[in-house]
Amino acid sequence: MANFSKSNAPRFSVDVYQNEYLPEGGQEVNAIVTVTSTGGGTTGGMPLPVTDPARAALGGGSGAAVVIMVDCSGSMDYPPTKMRNARDATAAAIDTLHDGVAFAVVAGTHQAREVFPGGGRLAVADDMTRAQAREALRGLTAGGGTAIGTWLRLADSLLGSADVAIRHGILLTDGRNEHEEPDQLRASLESCSGRFTCDARGVGTDWEVKEVTGIASALLGTADIVADPGALSADFTQMMEGAMGKEVADVALRLWTPQGSRVKFLKQVAPSVEELTSRRTDAGPRIGDYPTGSWGDESRDYHVCVEVPAAGVGQEMLAARVSLVLPTPGGGTPQTLSQGLIRAVWTDDMVATTSINPQVAHYTGQAELAQAIQLGLDMRKSGDEAGATAKLGRAVQLANASGNADTAKLLSKVVDVVDAAAGTVRLKAKVADADEMTLETRSTKTVRVKK
């Protein structure tokens, strides 16, 4: 018997981890905010019953729309298996679509072309449309350039035609964005930002890591490398499953800070490092909203750093109030999903003020790890071997200390580790492009604190 009273919207909880004690004159307050949404994916990704009124009101049937953008530039034919694998992967992704989800396939070259269903519309997934889409994929051939901005704009207009809550894109590219100016891509990202979320994948090793990660960052999705085209189907299936699990879109992290204080930074630190400081939109006096995209059953951590006016020993103040807000249709007062408090307490207890919260320490290390990898790889490319050795050595040390085994493994393909604990490494003379790009793309992946 179904539980009709149960809401399909996820429940959000906010947990704050911090050392609230500051010494006399102390001003910097650090906290890790863990946001967990539960209950959203409890249908196991299955379509929800039509009888559910809340759901029907949400999006008129299904709540999601997905556009798959497949790179069809000429380079996709080298080797020819790449195009075939991309076609298969897209088919696999389409098979993963739940009934009722609106979808379309776009072929991307120096321009964007609708492959299915065409006519500026989205198809609604069922057995027939899925079969038709698979059929249409046969028509995908390689030839032309790469202008990703045009793909995103087409996806935006397609997704905008659907009355749904969750709008998502999946983008696959194998090359650099050579046939439009970087500014054009940036402008496209700006116009699409907040309108839909997008996962981006680079296949092979001829694409630009910063372009792909930049797209995913701007559109609040994931970025990854699929070095072996044969692995595309599995990856696409997994990405689509993730998209199908999303239940709430446009969730913002709202930060209230007191008069006279300054938000030094706010970044997502798990599952990956994502700088959000500059993406603040003011939402009232001392209140700012930071975009977090759409949520399914998941948990993310944020590092908040606030500088508050110093106060005397014995004083206590609220350094920040963190809440998750959901815009209400029609622009009314946003709905607050959950909230947590970040406090500052001034004390002369040395033991209290000098201890660092383990969560804060851990994620400070993880952020430094990501930065060390990126700097190290940049230095390596520019020929600064000493600098690269130092940075990548530090990265090995941090990955080792924090138990980030995946990153440690990726690092070991780029450097020979002499002493992980001390961070002593030697640069490898020969590094496979795929290994280097994998490390760079995944450098922002973090692990959580060992409990």
Add this chain to the structure above:
Amino acid sequence: MTMPQLDRQSACPRCAEPLEDGDRYCGACGADLTALVRRSSGPAATAVDDADEDRPTLPVNGARARARASLPVAPRPGAPAPPEPPAPPVPSVGSAAASAGAAPRTDPRAAVRSEGGGRGGRAGRGAAAAPNGIPSAPPPEGPYGHGSGNGLGDVPSGRSGPEPLGPRCVACGTGTVDDDGYCEHCGHKQPRERDHMECALETVAAASDRGLRHHRNEDYFTVCQATTPAGTPAAIAVVCDGVSSATRPDEASAAAARAAGDALGDSVARGTHPRKAMHDALVTASEAVNALAEDTPEDPARNAPACTIVSALCAGGLLTVGWVGDSRAYWVPDDHTIPAVRLTEDDSWAAQMVAAGLMDEAEAHADARAHAITGWLGADAYELDPHTASYQPEEAGVVVVCTDGLWNYAESAREMAAAVPHDALSRPLHSAQHLVGYALDGGGHDNVTVAVVPFPMPSGRAGSA
């Protein structure tokens, strides 16, 4: 009296902003006016000189209380000592061979209100330090009026925080106060009820203050009166000090003080021998603190909730104390020529060093480890070792039951006796306030809690002790 009075101040001592009648904090710079007045009024010891002036502590408070209808304050600013107006909650409860403690939390408070002697309207932070009855402005926190140590989470005070504080932040004067008790403008935490607590019953009084260096008050006290089956009245005071390095020390101290107070009240009403009653109460308090650890499996990096406890029970010519940890009880004879004595032995590193003959008292207390306690109530205590002792004082005097927030400033019995006002026997609440003020003037580095139990008890309607 020529002491500066808050109500007569026309300008903020810090920034010279003109003040309005009754301001507790400067509207411009946010200075704590009561504190500034206190500091400018010199050492509290002067109070002794005015000791016999039986001035009401709170004339202004009474007037204010009438002005603000919401204050559940006894408007009568009478002194605590004299026999009370015919408002009988305590005796009536007592005559039923039950005790105030038997109906926990509500009875003592009811007693306070109806007696009026217990200044229902608590003074603001620091006001207690006004040594010789300087009228202090009433706090904006109306519901604190019940004044007993039972403020936390209790029924009437349950409507927590903001609304009684009025619409504006006490620090910046601009922001409104949110549901969590913080200013929505500057973020400052608004005063909490536990920041300052007072309670006076006929035969015992207590005061507690956050101090000047801690952000919250982790001390707690319970005072109550009971009647033995033989009809002898008994006074009970329990003082607890939460261990700061543990989780939720404030809840630990509150749980322990309430549990011990209730247990003692029950035992006395049943006629249990005082030493046994005291021992049982300490065990009960320990269990109450242990229970806190069970319902919160939190932060493994921190210790389970823990606190110290010290308790005094005066009944029928016998004075019984019980303690665990480093909170203390002193016996201060009314005749100051008779030496005062400390009634408790700390469970502390310093005490162990002295006991082992490795250091003398001064050396031990100067050591950084002096305050490390070796006994406490809490789930992680090695082994509960409740200490009890009974005394039969031959002369009149008061028992001062206090946390280290006070005795840090008056360690020896002689120093403590010097700090206790001469009229302590007749004005226990005033004495408790005075002693809290003494600690604040000394620096207020810790929470301060003091209970004063006159012995023999002021003879009341229930018959002579």
